[in-house]
Amino acid sequence: MFSWLGTDDRRRKDPEVFQTVSDGLKKLYKTKLLPLEEHYKFHEFHSPALEDADFDNKPMVLLVGQYSTGKTTFIRYLLEQDFPGMRIGPEPTTDSFIAVMQGDVEGIVPGNALVVDPKKPFRKLNAFGNAFLNRFVCAQLPNPVLESISVIDTPGILSGEKQRISRGYDFAAVLEWFAERVDRIILLFDAHKLDISDEFSEVIKALKNHEDKMRVVLNKADQIETQQLMRVYGALMWSLGKIVNTPEVIRVYIGSFWSHPLLIPDNRKLFEAEEQDLFRDIQSLPRNAALRKLNDLIKRAPLAKVHAYIISSLKKEMPSMFGKDNKKKELVNNLGDIYARIEREHQISPGDFPNLKKMQDQLQAQDFSKFQPLKSKLLETVEDMLANDIAQLMVLVRQEESQRPTQMVKGGAFEGTLHGPFGHGYGEGAGEGIDDAEWVVARDKPMYDEIFYTLSPVDGKITGANAKKEMVRSKLPNTVLGKIWKLADIDKDGMLDDEEFALANHLIKVKLEGHELPNELPSHLLPPSKRKITE
DSSP: OOOOOOOOTTSOSSOOOOSSHHHHHHHHIIIIIHHHHHHTTHHHHSOOOOOHHHHHSOOEEEEEEBTTSSHHHHHHHHHTSOOTTOOOOSSOOOOSEEEEEEOSSOEEEEHHHHTTOTTSTTGGGGGGHHHHHTTEEEEEEOOTGGGTOEEEEOOOBOOGGGGGSOOSSOHHHHHHHHHHHOSEEEEEEETTBOOOOHHHHHHHHHTTTOGGGEEEEEEOGGGSOHHHHHHHHHHHHHHHHHHSOOSSOOOEEEOOOSSSOOSSGGGHHHHHHHHHHHHHHHHTHHHHHHHHHHHHHHHHHHHHHHHHHHHHHHHHHSOSSSOHHHHHHHHHHTHHHHHHHHHHHHTOOGGGSOOHHHHHHHHTTSOGGGOOOOOHHHHHHHHHIIIIIHHHHHHHHHHHHHHSOOOOOOSTHHHHTTSSTTSTTTTSGGGTTTTOSSOGGGGTHHHHHHHHTTSOOBTTEEEHHHHHHHHGGGOOOHHHHHHHHHHHOTTOSSEEEHHHHHHHHHHHHHHHTTOOOOSSOOGGGSOGGGHHHHO
């Protein structure tokens, strides 16, 4: 059990006692941030109130992309089994939001039932109406991958004439709702169809402020040649740069995420490396889930504070008796000036303010007379939370992480390459010769011996200075050569015999071929005469 005691005089006299990070987040939100949000109608303008399920649920991965980019197939690839409600085809087949979650038995829970289940984090989705709920289901099934994460499949984003078909609900707003609550957003693109439709562009813009959660997958990359793939990759980065306004480039993973043979296998090694990187990113989600929820709460607090300043400023400017309608129109039109004044008075970053146009549209339907004046105590409570409680909770996050075993997503496609010869890089680089009876370095040892005997060995060994003269010819940095020396000097006598020198040259070759060096020398690379030394 973890406990943390509040020492600030303004806090409650009783010490804060939290069983878990989740308990701490729930308590902080309900007692310190939620009162500010409710007082200034934050939930009518921005995001619905958070519930216990938002803090307790497993990490979620949201898949977004145009139709036929392989979203549903990607989930099938991860789980290595079909899930209820799954439909795959070249046409727009998935017309619903499908939350794929762990369950004891396979089945589908309709949207109207989901939004009344307090154990699911979807209750606030009822605000989008029946048109959306009729297109929202939860597919439950027993699967080891789903024991650690949940996956949200989304309808294919339409392009061309198909965009004119109304969905009956605000698609971008629904995705924004999910984006606030998920741990990872994966944008899928088809290497054959890179056009970003107006609806897709609108969706990506709706995901603003969640760029840290976004990853991009360039799928079906095995269907084009290497030269064309380079051009497609460049075009994708250029298109994303115009829409995603961040100084950092979003991480793009290239591959073919399905269980069929590669059509063009030229880039197989690239696809394998990219897949492993993406899998590692997804596998880290359970371990970082508490930190992500804490980060989302920290991001939410400044927006709630700014909203309070905006609403209270509008309330202050309103007349008490006559001319309310005209004044309201004037205030809405001059909202940009109010933003600038609040920014100056309270030293707030421009990036913390809500979208001006969207805020103006929302204010049109509001009754300004029902707005509340500035209540300093509520703001001070949030300030105290950010200044003291969050820092203490951060310590609790680290304590909890250290006392729990390593949490990773297991099962499905994540298990396929962990063990055996099909693991990424197995038998390559420093792993070459791992299953051979003969010492792999022996193949090139005659060539290395010729160089060794030109370096004036004494009693069968060359000095470090003489070895250095030969090793620096590789043009590798001293830091790398120093690591190679430590790995090769097995008896740690500061000199190299012929086997150790051959091993050093083999490791140089491994590095020059673009592979990473091991931190410890693998047993199959030990020279035969030195194997007794290390036993």
